[in-house]
Amino acid sequence: MSISRRRLLAAGGGLSIAALFGAAGCGGGEDDSGSGDALTVLLPGDVPPGWDAVLNAVNAKLKADLGFTISPQFTAWANYKNQALLKFTAGESFDTALQARWLSMTQLVASKSLVAVDEMLASGEYPNLSKTLDPKLIEQNKWSGKLYGIPQVNAAARIxxxxxxxxxxxxxxxxxxxxxxxxxxxxxxxxxxxxxxxxxxxxxxxxxxxxxxxxxxxxxxxxxxxxPRPTTQAFSGDSLPFVLAADARQTGSSRPVPFWEGxxxxxxxxxxxxxxxxxxxxxxxxxxxxxxxxxxxxxxxxxxxxxxxxxxxxxxxxxxxxxxxxxxxxxxxxxxxxxxxxPYQTFQADNFVVLNVKGGSNEKAMQLEDWLSIKANHDLISYGVEGTDWRPVGSDKFEQVTKYTFPGFALCWRADLELKIKDITESEDAWFTWAKDYDNFTVDPFASFIPDPEPIKREDAQVVAAMTQYANPLFVGAVDVDKGLDALKKALDKAGLAKLQAEMEKQANEHLSGR
Amino acid sequence: MKTVKKRKLEPFTIVSIIGVGFFMVLCVIPFWMIISGSFTSESKLATTGYSLIPQPFSTTAYEMIFTGPTVAEAYFASIFITVVGTALSLAATSGIAWVIARRLPGISRPIAIFAYLPMLFSGGLVPLYLLVTQYLHLQNSYFAVILPLLVAPFLVFIQVSAFRQLPEAILESARIDGAGEWRIFFRIVLPLSKPILAVVGLFYAVHYWNEWFTALLFITDVHKYPLPLLLQNLIQNVSFSQMLPTSAGQSPPVYQLRLALTAVTIGPILLAYPFAQRYFVKGITLGATKG
Amino acid sequence: MSALQTREVRRAASKPKPAAPARRPRPLRGNLWVGLLALPAIAFFVVFAYLPMVGLIVAFKEFNVADGVFGSPWNGLDNFRYFFSSGEAGRILLNTLLLNTLFLAATLAAGITLALMLNEIRGRFFKRVAQSTIFFPYFVSPIVISIILQVLLAGVGGSGGAVNDALAGFGLPTVDWYTQPGPWPWILTVVKVWQMGGYLSVIFLAAITSIPEEVYEAGAIDGASRAQMAWRITIPLLRPTAAVLLVLGVGRIFYGDFGTIYAIVGDNGTLFPTTDVIDTYVFRSLRQLGDFGTTAAVGLFQSVVGFILVTAAVLIQRKYAKESSVL
Incomplete structure (x- = not known):
């Protein structure tokens, strides 16, 4: 009676049919999303308390400034990944969404569902946005030379x-x-x-x-x-981490080894x-x-x-x-x-705001991102109505008065604009400030290297399963190290470790020679 | 009227009381843990994991649930979906179940197989999604939640097996009296099947009341969210992956909220249950003589 | 009283009433007329179940969003190979079968037993309260079940727990439940019985309700004890209902109960040796990649095996108990 697994996995068969209908052109993809002059924005999480008031204020201002409004759709976290993928696959015309490597970004980039935004950014038409994005941030978040979304960060590095x-x-x-x-x-x-x-x-x-x-x-x-200078790479979030040679940059050879040999x-x-x-x-x-x-x-x-x-x-x-x-x-x-x-940093953002190729208007979506890079607008949607939902504390802090809370990292995180929370401790403030400066870090030699799991996706799936079963207990100390490691190695060998390792070496070396 | 003759308590009755009592205890303790916990402050719950006395008392979780701006709308949506859905489901299910139960040559068995296969094979989410949003254009309609769940094969067969237990003699005599098939179905079969209709209706109602997944797929308008979707969102709003930046707001009371959500969901069902129960819990007449 | 009579009653009871045998040849038109009653449900199945089944062909495709179904190349049975080449397939299949058989048998037995016992209870009030109480676990979400289990077996922080406290109280050694795979099939079975026992008992209670009074009266005249009547009259009459549940359950025996198992076991690899089923394995290994072709292939495999098992079950049933056959 339970079909939950199917539900959670967006039940296999299905997705292709979306493509089928899409390809046959009989789907059209015109539906409620993207209708009228409102940009549809996919956001994760729950509707914030007091949302209607804030949205009205945002839309009134947007309408006056740019002539359009936004209509955000919230999806609970546990369902966000599948819902977003479903909407992409169904060819819906929403405008922006949160994506990331840990969501479906690799897949969406491969299927050309995302707009490359670097040229639009470079056009100079979005000065406010450009101003808030550090050139290093843009450079390090390009995938094979293209930027597939606006990186959402509130500091330079994440440690x-x-x-x-x-x-x-x-x-x-x-x-x-x-x-x-x-x-x-x-x-x-x-x-x-x-x-x-x-x-x-x-x-x-x-x-x-x-x-x-x-x-x-x-x-x-x-x-x-x-x-703190490891060069670790994995094909996917839960997959086996490979440690790449520390001198790879000099020798041009990555020589990846499974993590335990690091x-x-x-x-x-x-x-x-x-x-x-x-x-x-x-x-x-x-x-x-x-x-x-x-x-x-x-x-x-x-x-x-x-x-x-x-x-x-x-x-x-x-x-x-x-x-x-x-x-x-x-x-x-x-x-x-x-x-x-x-320490090493890849400076890769954990989250991106991506533009849907089938979106109503990619220019408007960029205008929206630009508009949100203006402090007053950014603060309005991020923290709510000033005086009602929040009030400033000092020059760079804020106190949330109501329960309003917005997933800014899915739309408008800008390192320079984010206010700090009122309660921030001295030590956290110090480290946070430290993390905001690109010069406090060394660029990882494999910084913009995004391994492509496609050629070994079946083996990778097996490896992911083996990692969850044998490596996770090891990582939290629940099993004896020697016995656990033996079991892990055996399972990984069966799952196709050798193939993964060879593929990682090939891709990493290509990346090195491409520089 | 039936009267129960005085009899001595038989061993099986005693065993039954003990057995049912034991199972009840297994159910009551967690039930109390949930209710009591939902009224206990998060700081206590988080250190012990449970609380059998709501001390320190706290209604934070319920405040979170019931102060949402759309709770009233959500209740309306859920009640609509449950009532309309159950009525439609019961009608459709009874119809097909009777046709299968009748064992009509060349009709019943193919239909049975036809109704059974969807229990095994499913085309998945996307075809359904496209169907509802792009062909039927039902998004943001309560019927988008109801229709995909209209007939549950499992309950069809439960009903078939109940229909087949109906005393054939009564049906046969009706036929001899010249009653048409539809008349027999509506005037004799359905009234005689109240217990199973109550059970199947109850199961459908429970199903619709708890349904959030189809709502998640097809309802994007916050003001049309049914209650379970609202509750799902509330509980899942707590961070879900390490990759997620935590929001700047205060973290919700996770333990308390989970328990309170269970209590809120169960509440209406427990209220509605006795009404359905009348039909399938008959007084003990076993071995009684008519008086 | 006579043993003969009792046997007679039993035979009468266990023999299902002939349900509308088509003795007289009925005009087909009349049958179609009755068949109309099934029309709404048939329309539902066509639109919401059969139409979307076109999606199954992706199981044979190297799917990618960009190319769509027509563009995506066929890859034969490649998607099916993924699961069987995992090296874990044997264990996972075995777990799936074992756990589901346990669940099916235990919940059915619990449902019948509870229904019989409830039927014995005379106090109306007690009976109603009992009914409501045992039905309630069905509504407890898996995540809350998992919280309660952790309180019982692990305590906050993973050391202690009510069960271990009790064990220690009796001077017995405590157990690190969440790292010992051995007891978990049984723990999960207990959870399933707790969850489904009351729910299934409702179905059986409804069936008991429809048993005609006369059958029992005959038994009572015989002087049969209540236990005897339950055993010889009620249980045989519950057989068709149980058969339906059994057959339906057999069809889904290759599906795990993903919701409950995943909420309880989650990604705790130390418990996988006994708790990992097809659904959890597939979910875990594919959630990152979102390879829908492979997911569909595994789903199709589960469906086909279920189909074969059900066909077998139905054929066996027809051979031995034609009257109560389901399909």
Whole structure:
């Protein structure tokens, strides 16, 4: 009776028929979306509280300035990927959507469903937009020389790190943590002294971030914190990470090896296993989702959790303080060398606003993006009506008064325009500011390399399945390292590791010689 | 009127009471966990995972659910979809089920197979999507939610098997009296089948009441969202992937919200259930003599 | 009383009433007239089920959005090879069969047992309350089931849990449930029984309701005990209903119960050895790539196997119990 899997996978057969009808020209693709003079904008998440008022204000202003309005369609997160793909495949004429590699961007680029925007950008007709996009950002987000969407970032780089309970750290004598070894000592101190607090929170969405990742650090990988210059690439988000040769740029040969052959990886696996056995991390990591763990963190159950340099982890400050009197948060980035570490960055944006080839008017969509790059407009849709929904705090911060919350990264994230949240802690503010400067990072030699999974897609699917089954338990320390690694290697061999490795080498070498 | 003769309590009856009681306990405890938890503050839930006493008391989750601007509209949409959908489904299902149950040579079996195959084979999402949006133009209509779910093969066959249990003698005597087939169906078969109609109707109602997926596909107008879609969105609004920047707003109470959503969904069903129940829970008359 | 009489009753009870045998040749026109009743449902199936089935051909295509169906090259059975070349196919097929058989048998048994037991209960009020209570789990979403299970088996943070507390209380060793694949088929079966028991009992209760009083009266005159009557009269009369559910269930035996299993097990690889079924495997390996041809191929495979199994089940049923055959 359950057809949920089919539903979730957008049930196979179907998609082709869309193409069938589309190709036969009898579908037309004219429907409610894109009708009239309203641009249809696909957004993820739920309709924000107070949305009608904000949308009216936005549309009134848009109409006056540009002569058209927008009509956003919200889709809940869990369904967004399929819904968006479905609408693309059905040939609907919506105008913009959020896309990303972790959504269906690779596929959509391959099928030429997205408008390359670099020429439009270069035309100079969209000065406000151009002004807010750093040339480096545009350069590094080109796929095979073309920019397929407006990269949505609020900083130059994204470095994952730790959000810790500063009050606990101070109480235990670790007021200033700058390296990984100290952080680890804090965890063990928490374990020993604080009976009801688990030192570090891990959840089921993040096993691939713990050991090896292109982030450029593995969260529990001490080596990577000391040498944040890995060249890791994978065909898809959950696939096997390959470590490419560090001197690839010089030699022209990428020589990819599976992640466990990379430096520091095995040690990191053993460390996580130790954390698991010692109770440093939660034992149910494979089963709890992000929101559950965050809620537990906000209730004081954990001493630290995952964070990324988006300046937003401090928003939990008030909730934590309400649950645990005196609780304070801080962000710890245990890079060796601190802000002078200059870690590798690909500068690839996690999210893009893409333009639909079949959209009503790509020019209008660009005009919209340009219009949203003007501070007043940007603030209106991002934070709501000033004075009602939010008020400015200082020159670069804001306080949200109502519950209005907008997925800005799906339409209008501009690094220069984003206001910081009122509660941002000093340490987070410092790291966020640091992350906004391109010069604090070294460009990854494989920065604009986007591996194409098409030639090995079946093997990759098998590898993804094997990774989930055998690598994830290893990454969260749930199984013995040696036994687990053996099982993983066997499964990967069966799944087609050799083919993937060869394909990765071929594509990476081509990328190197293409430079 | 039937009266129950005094009898001694038999072992099987005792076993039954214990068995049902045990199963009830298994259901009541989680039920209470959900209700109580939905009224407990998130900070307590997040540290223990559950709460058997709503302490500290909190209605945050319900406020989130019921202060949405479109909740009233969503209730209307859901009630419309459930009532109209159930009526249409019940009519269509009864019709085809009777034709199958009649075992008409050359008709019943092909129709049975015809109704069964869709349970196994499905063309998938996109053809359906194109059909509804580009050919039937039903987007943003409640019928876009109802029609794709109109007949559930599973329930057709449940009804077929019930129809086949009808006493043939009554039907035969009606035929002898010269009643036409349609008359027999409407005047005899349907009234005699109240229990199964109640069950099938209940299942359809439950189905429509919970349905959010077709609504997700075909209803883009926020003001026409049925309740389950609204609730789905609410719960999924909490971040879903690490790649997602968290929004700047306060995070919603995830535990509490999930539990409260369950409570909100179950509520109306539990209220409607006794009405359907009358038809298939008959008083115990087993072994009784007519008085 | 006589054993003979009881046997007679039993035979009468277990023999389904002949349902409208076409003894007299009926004019075909009359039949078509009745057939009209099926028209709305037939129209529904044609439009919403059969028309979209054109989509199945993508299972044989190397699909890409740009080329569409006509442009996309045929690739024969390539899409089918993906699943069987995984090296995991054997285990996954076995899991699927095993879990679904367990679910089907356990939920059917639970539904019948609960219906029989409810039928025994006399207090109207208690009976109604009991009914409502056991029906309720059907409405609990898989994600809430998963939360409750975690409370029971793991506790917050993954160490502890109510079950382990109880085990420790009795001085027994505790279990890391979420890393031990062994008990999971049983845990999932319990969840399914909990979820579906009340729901299925409603179907059987309705069937019991339609059993004529006289059948039991005959039994009562015989002096049969209530357990005997349940066993000899009620259960045989529930057989056709159970047969329908069984046959319908057999057809879907290659589908996993994706919603529940995925919500509970999720991406916890340590439990896959016993819980990974076709649906979860396909979902997991293809969610990233969105290769719809392959997904369709696996779906078609499931459908075809289901079709074969159902055909077999129906043929067997016709041979041994022609009167109660479903299709």
């Amino acid at each position: 994952q790190h730790f959000n810790i309970r500063q009050d606990l750290a101070e109480k235990l004598g670790f007021s200033d943590i700058t390296d990984y070894a100290t952080l680890e000592r804090l965890w063990y101190a928490v374990k020993q002294k604080e009976k009801n607090v688990i030192p570090m929170a891990v959840n089921s969405n993040m096993p691939d971030l713990l050991i090896s990742s292109g982030q450029p650090v593995g969260l529990f990988n001490q080596y990577s914190w000391e040498n 430096p520091g990886m095995i040690e990191a696996l053993r460390a996580v296993r130790r954390y698991y056995l010692d109770g440093i991390i939660n034992k149910d990591a494979l089963n709890v989702d992000t929101s559950t763990v965050n809620s537990q963190f906000e209730s004081g159950r954990y001493a630290s959790r995952w964070a990324i340099t988006d300046g937003l982890s401090s928003k939990s400050s008030a909730t934590v303080a309400a649950a645990v009197p005196g609780a304070r948060l801080a962000n710890v980035v245990p890079l060796r060398g601190g802000t002078a570490a200059r």
